[in-house]
Amino acid sequence: MEATQVKSKPEEETRIGVYVCHCGLNIAGSVDCEKVAKFAATLPHVVLARDNRYTCSDQGQELIKKDVREYKLNRVVVASCTPRLHEPTFRRACEEAGLNKYLFEMANIREHCSWVHLYEREKATEKAKDLVKMAVAKAALLEPQEEMTVPITRRALVIGGGVAGIQASLDLADAGYKVYLVEKEPSIGGRMAQIDKTFPTMDCSICILAPKMSDVGRHPGIELFTNSEITNVQGYIGNFKVKVLEEPRYVTKDCSACGDCSKACPVTLPNEFDVGLATRHAIYTPFPQAVPSTYIVDRENCLNKNFIVCENCMTTCERNAVDFTMLPETVELEVGTIIVASGADVFDPSSLANYGFGKFPNVVTSLEFERLINAGGPSGGKLLRPSDMQIPKTVAFIQCVGSRSEKGSLSCSNICCMNTVKDALLIKEHWPDVKIYVFYVDIRAFGKGFEDLFRRAKEEGVVFIRGLPAEIIETRKSHDLLLIGENTLEKKLYKVSVGMVVLSIGLEPRKDSDVVQRLFTLSRTPDGYFMEAHPKLRPVDTPTGGVFLAGCAESPKDIKDSVTQACAAASRANILMAQGKVTIEAITPSLIAEKCKICGLCAKVCPYNAIIVDRKEKRTEVVEAACAGCGTCGAECPSEALTMRHFTDEQIFAQINAITEHDADKKIVAFCCNWCSYAGADFAGVSRMQYPTNVRIIRTMCSGRVAEKFIARAFARGAAAVLVAGCHLGDCHYINANYQTKKRIERFWKRMETAGLRKERLQLLWASAAEGERIASKVREMAEIVKSVAPEETEKTKQAFGSVK
């Protein structure tokens, strides 16, 4: 493979070097690598083809670098493992040799070939040749790309003033950044401020939280917006423009929180902070430790809702701090990073008729219980049952109310088991004679120190009974409660009479999650919590660059986990802001303005709102920094005005052409998205799941990149079948781009039907990165379809789509 071509104009001549890796015996065991390399040498533009044992080793990389210089290679193709593993390695080697890293291409002949065709050496070698051919065909069309650098504004926005938001704000402010903390309620503190003690250490919750809250209030780096909500978010990583609507408190900062106004207020209503167990006035402070401590007027319930009718608070206030002329204010903030710590709601058990919450006064929720046992609560820390204000002799806790069942959330709420164990111990601590039953499904004491606490509760005499009560019946006069159910360990029915029942309610996503989701273009898991970018390795990142998650917004978690996650999110935001800039992978679309017809279809399908179409000005603009590179816009554009860099139409066509050059009628052309289905196919390889050899996978970043013309081209070139695979609906790594895939495939099926073709030759598959078997069985299923395709049918298909470009 000596380079013998004449070098007349080296920059115009494409010189590709191909490296076929043995990977020890991982590839060479089932693929004749030498043969593949020899074949590669015959391909157009290939000036050098080698096979070696470990291309990723230092020697392997050095060889590439040496060859690039010696043979003046300007494209490098490595046929080895999955690009998800070593693409960064080889890209770096290319860069070190002075080659733009986007001039590198990989052929996956391990996970997608040798490992899944362990016992078919002949066919696997043929497939490897095809895969190399595809990579070379694409490589010939690769262009060098410049990566864009985006500056990062060194200010952060934290949404939600619970313990997670507080921790994240303090961390970032201590690191020296300006932080805006936006809280919907009149005070920060969140759920942690409501509860009495924390498990497993039994610390007083507000005692450890209050100092942090006042730190937030005092910190010169933190600007606090309470009673405020985000109304609009624009921009992209590092450069967000956020509008915050601050509702007036009607009390100025002159307030000394003396509380005289509250005493003078004629309006009385239930206090939200005490879950309605205590009263407050229309001018009030939610709780004594509130930050800011300034009082607030609940204008909705105040006599002065529409007109100034009552002046009691104004006349009582010595500092003249009450001001009913205050108006809502909209503040516009420019921030570089955003941390969403919007928290969770609690399950409302009144929908469960068999437990009688809302009907029987002595059935309380665990949140109400927290207020009852809290010394700062309405009962002054005395465990009183609401019906007669007496200390109950027996208390029953019912677990998993609204968790792990169809009624409520299907998932575990994480905190309720330990919360109950803690509550039971608290009762035992104050009133040792109270008998306590805990009805449970499983007690999940998985955390540090949890099992000890659980054991302590058992030692203290708390009775744990497996099996939730089927029904609670109230005794009319005494308001005692009779619990009926089955003890599933003893296989016996039980009837237990208790004085008070605590429903251990689960957490559920915030009711306004969809608003937050829309504002920050986040995605959500099926149970409604916000989804992280990667469940294992990027647990606090979101699919939107520069936006991070902390606390219960991501999933139910206890205080320690919330704080841990808040620190992590702050640290991730800090990395971006400390760098001051971020580079964007050059896989974003470039716009060919002359071709653009300003139709706006691209902007409509963009999950990131990264394309701005101005019909009046007749201008389309791609905001590269906001773009994540899914390519849905490129697939949607009817006038080919958007070129998806590094995944251009021409490159993908070249790959399709390479597949269908020989024996097209025996092959399946597959399009897999980088994140789920391609990774799933990798997983099938890693697990050595065997499937037929006639599938050829083309990698795109998202299944949304797969335009109908690609499928048409594959069929026009005689492909027997086409597979389009993506992430499960709702799990898309580009928020919702795969819904476009679904639409396009459904449209194409209709076209096939009209043309009198069998629909099953085009298959759509949703497979996650863990579902290798789904990919493998789909290929097996399609191999049968391929066999059933008669030559006449292929001819007919070629004619039907032959005219399609």
Place this chain on the structure above:
Amino acid sequence: MNTMPLRLWRKPLDADQTVVPCAKVYIVNQRCDGCGFCIDFCPKGVLARSEEMNEKRIYPPKAIDETRCNLCGFCRSVCPTCAIFPVERELKEQM
């Protein structure tokens, strides 16, 4: 902006310590000119126009729900003919 975490159905525990004035709203029908200020401005919606006419052939207000009255006395302040005034009756538990 306040969000109540749960449906409210329970009587607050401190309800017996919280006393709210209970009012009797006196309306002098003959004096009323029917301007309707008291009805429009009552912050608690205690008043409504009665169906019966008075001697001046106008419809005076009537108290539809005196328990809601907070005794702010604004009706008395706005009434041009001094035809309405609430009086504190006795102390009563709220809710």
